[in-house]
Amino acid sequence: MGPLLSAATEGAGPEPAQIAAGEIAERVKAAGVVGAGGAGFPSHVKLAAKAEVAIANGAECEPLVHVDQELMITRAADVVRGLRLVMQATGAVRGVLGVKRKYTRALAALRQALDGSRDITIHELGNFYPAGDEQVLVYDVLGRVVPEGGIPLNVGAVVHNIETLINIGRAVEGIPTTTKHITVAGDVPRPITVQVPVGVTIREVIGLAGGARTPDPVVLNGGAMMGSLVRDLDEPVTKTTKLLLVLPHDHYVSMLRRQSPAEFTRRAVSACDQCFMCTDYCPRHALGHAIEPHKLILLLGAGVPVTDPQLAAAFLCCECRTCNYACPVHLVPGNIAIHVKRELQKAGLKNPYHRQTEADPYRDLRRVPINRLIARLQLSQYDVPAPLTEVAHPFRRVALRLRQHSGVPAQPLVRVGDRVTEGDLVGEIPPGVLGARVHASLAGVVREVSDRVVIEAE
Numbered sequence: 001m002g003p004l005l006s007a008a009t010e011g012a013g014p015e016p017a018q019i020a021a022g023e024i025a026e027r028v029k030a031a032g033v034v035g036a037g038g039a040g041f042p043s044h045v046k047l048a049a050k051a052e053v054a055i056a057n058g059a060e061c062e063p064l065v066h067v068d069q070e071l072m073i074t075r076a077a078d079v080v081r082g083l084r085l086v087m088q089a090t091g092a093v094r095g096v097l098g099v100k101r102k103y104t105r106a107l108a109a110l111r112q113a114l115d116g117s118r119d120i121t122i123h124e125l126g127n128f129y130p131a132g133d134e135q136v137l138v139y140d141v142l143g144r145v146v147p148e149g150g151i152p153l154n155v156g157a158v159v160h161n162i163e164t165l166i167n168i169g170r171a172v173e174g175i176p177t178t179t180k181h182i183t184v185a186g187d188v189p190r191p192i193t194v195q196v197p198v199g200v201t202i203r204e205v206i207g208l209a210g211g212a213r214t215p216d217p218v219v220l221n222g223g224a225m226m227g228s229l230v231r232d233l234d235e236p237v238t239k240t241t242k243l244l245l246v247l248p249h250d251h252y253v254s255m256l257r258r259q260s261p262a263e264f265t266r267r268a269v270s271a272c273d274q275c276f277m278c279t280d281y282c283p284r285h286a287l288g289h290a291i292e293p294h295k296l297i298l299l300l301g302a303g304v305p306v307t308d309p310q311l312a313a314a315f316l317c318c319e320c321r322t323c324n325y326a327c328p329v330h331l332v333p334g335n336i337a338i339h340v341k342r343e344l345q346k347a348g349l350k351n352p353y354h355r356q357t358e359a360d361p362y363r364d365l366r367r368v369p370i371n372r373l374i375a376r377l378q379l380s381q382y383d384v385p386a387p388l389t390e391v392a393h394p395f396r397r398v399a400l401r402l403r404q405h406s407g408v409p410a411q412p413l414v415r416v417g418d419r420v421t422e423g424d425l426v427g428e429i430p431p432g433v434l435g436a437r438v439h440a441s442l443a444g445v446v447r448e449v450s451d452r453v454v455i456e457a458e
């Protein structure tokens with residue numbers, strides 16, 4: 001089996017103007033590019049749609065993550081090139097780089113890369129959480145409210161993450177997505193941002209930062225606000241892993257995030273005084289959407305079952321946990337909203353809310369400054385630089401999940417014992433469904449094919 005896409009072609013591809021619009025989406029599909037900052041939505045699907053404005057999401061608001069800031073500083077020209085490819089593929093007449101005002105080095109690098117060109121502008125954002133939420137970003141940049149349950153395309157916008165834009169540029173040059181940039185932050189000796197092969201273990205990546213400084217650490221994959229608890233440090237990193245936050249076992253955030261749904265619901269039902277602060281600070285509620293976390297607690301407290309349609313506004317939760325920050329008595333209404341949403345999904349219910357809404361006129365007064373959020377989360381001591389650092393790649397084994405994206409898992413194309421080289425296609429999108437290709441991130445022999453493909457170096 002030969003490589004379908006070769007790393008040797010990097011830098012040799014044509015400039016955006018020379019590529020047909022449809023060809024861009026095809027190459028991005030071939031390269032297995034998915035959204036690098038969130039749920040891993042397959043990027044070729046977004047590129048096949050038509051949009052008026054293409055927005056680069058450089059807000060990077062999750063506390064302690066540095067990936068996009070570092071990439072905007074070091075790879076500004078590639079970010080701009082990726083955004084131009086998105087504009088060309090979608091027919092967008094405008095490009096906007098949405099970047100926080102405080103990221104001064106990134107802004108300087110991007111301005112230099114733009115070199116006075118007018119097709120792309122920079123929109124400076126305030127230092128709030130969650131400025132990087134797609135719908136919040138679209139409203140901040142364009143003043144347009146995405147309807148309930150909708151996507152930015154509903155209001156003419158397409159949004160791509162910074163690393164995704166770089167991967168789109170590489171895909172057009174024939175290079176598949178086989179690496180990931182990740183920040184390791186928290187209780188480690190050397191907070192760091194690194195580029196590693198997809199499929200190496202979380203333990204190995206934390207090792208690049210010197211390993212956990214604390215016995216029995218708690219690791220949040222994605223960070224204190226949006227991240228999920230890592231159950232096994234030998235889990236592989238995927239195309240969407242962005243921040244590994246290492247915390248002491250008894251840290252405030254560790255303890256809150258280890259609570260079971262039964263435990264945090266019981267506490268909320270018994271202690272919530274319906275003060276409304278959580279709903280007041282909810283960024284989706286501030287866009288006029290029907291989500292009201294305090295009401296979910298009220299209904300659960302009244303004995304309404306978690307899968308009852310009366311709780312269906314939880315479908316509109318973007319899982320940012322801003323409402324946890326807002327609660328004066330340290331309850332976790334965001335965890336409750338997320339739990340209810342998952343239970344409704346498991347029960348097969350669908351979101352019934354699809355209104356076009358208007359933003360709350362007081363929205364700007366209810367935004368969460370990042371510095372205050374970091375202090376509230378008791379993370380100030382970990383708020384230090386995590387510079388992008390070249391690391392040797394001593395990795396001998398990768399485990400490539402066949403589903404590391406939205407949609408259905410890729411179908412394996414290899415068998416145990418096959419030899420592969422880096423960039424070989426090992427998982428294909430099944431016909432007619434949403435999915436993304438998977439490529440070998442290491443040369444070696446296939447040792448396992450299950451819901452993942454394990455490759456060991458020879």
Ligand code: SF4
Nearest residue numbers: 282317318321323334
């Ligand atoms: S987590 Fe809380 S603040 Fe965020 S969208 Fe859901 S309900 Fe709103």
Ligand code: SF4
Nearest residue numbers: 272274275276278327
């Ligand atoms: S902020 Fe806390 S106490 Fe107030 S309504 Fe929300 S969950 Fe209840």
